[in-house]
Amino acid sequence: MEFFSVDNLGKRFGGLKAIDSLGFSVNKGEIFSVIGPNGAGKSTLFNCINGLYRPDEGSIRFKGEELIGLKTHEVAARGIGRTFQNLELFENMTTMENLMLGRHMHMKTGLMASTLMFRRGAKASQDEIQNRAEVEKIIDLLELQSIRNKFVSQLPYGAKKLVELGRALAAEPELLLLDEPAAGLTNDEKEELIFWIRDIRDELGITIIMIEHNMQMVAEISDRVMAINFGKKLVEGLVDEVTSHEEVIKAYLGEGV
Numbered sequence: 001m002e003f004f005s006v007d008n009l010g011k012r013f014g015g016l017k018a019i020d021s022l023g024f025s026v027n028k029g030e031i032f033s034v035i036g037p038n039g040a041g042k043s044t045l046f047n048c049i050n051g052l053y054r055p056d057e058g059s060i061r062f063k064g065e066e067l068i069g070l071k072t073h074e075v076a077a078r079g080i081g082r083t084f085q086n087l088e089l090f091e092n093m094t095t096m097e098n099l100m101l102g103r104h105m106h107m108k109t110g111l112m113a114s115t116l117m118f119r120r121g122a123k124a125s126q127d128e129i130q131n132r133a134e135v136e137k138i139i140d141l142l143e144l145q146s147i148r149n150k151f152v153s154q155l156p157y158g159a160k161k162l163v164e165l166g167r168a169l170a171a172e173p174e175l176l177l178l179d180e181p182a183a184g185l186t187n188d189e190k191e192e193l194i195f196w197i198r199d200i201r202d203e204l205g206i207t208i209i210m211i212e213h214n215m216q217m218v219a220e221i222s223d224r225v226m227a228i229n230f231g232k233k234l235v236e237g238l239v240d241e242v243t244s245h246e247e248v249i250k251a252y253l254g255e256g257v
Helices: 042-049 072-077 095-101 123-141 157-170 187-202 215-221 239-243 246-252
Strands: 004-013 016-026 031-035 057-062 080-082 175-179 207-211 224-229 232-237
Touching: 004 042, 016 042, 016 057, 016 232, 031 042, 031 187, 031 215, 042 175, 042 207, 072 080, 080 157, 095 123, 095 157, 123 157, 123 187, 157 175, 157 187, 187 207, 187 215, 215 239, 224 239, 224 246, 232 239, 232 246
Parallel strands: 031 207, 031 224, 080 175, 175 207
Antiparallel strands: 004 016, 004 057, 224 232
């Protein structure tokens, strides 16, 4: 059984084919990168995977189960997490509070139970302790100790990107979709991000599909790469095979790559 696969996927917006007969598969434990010029359909692909868009045709399967037709929270409950190009954080909450929100699917008690949280032995209290313990692991992994109690609105952009990554990890995904994680980061921050993405795969065992324009980063951490343009696959394979392919070079002309 394939871990994750996309087959003959299509998505149209009016007369525009944003995704056109796209197919690929990702093995468990891989870092699989999707590259392509602006407007190639990369984010549309992610939106189809996590249920924001419903494809017009094709199949998306995760561990043998069809995902098309599921809502975003149902896809997340299956074990697929995501970060976004545009940060989706709660600015007036702390880093810890944002990370705890990522645990909502694992919280067993509701609002009424949480009001009794501080009663000795209360289920909500035990639930809170367990979920905070999981969040602490993420704080340690991403070295967020110094900003744990700071409001997100007070953080620099690079730190906010890490908080969003941490919140995605808090849901304990088996497959993580990273949408341009290096965008807007300094060179030093990009180097640190490469280190953390490797740790996420190697230490947490999370499979990663990454959209990224930074080709140095793609080359350093990807097991395999797929290039797309106008929603169609140009080529798929090892980094050197893909980046040296004639169609990929043509697609990137004018993109500064």
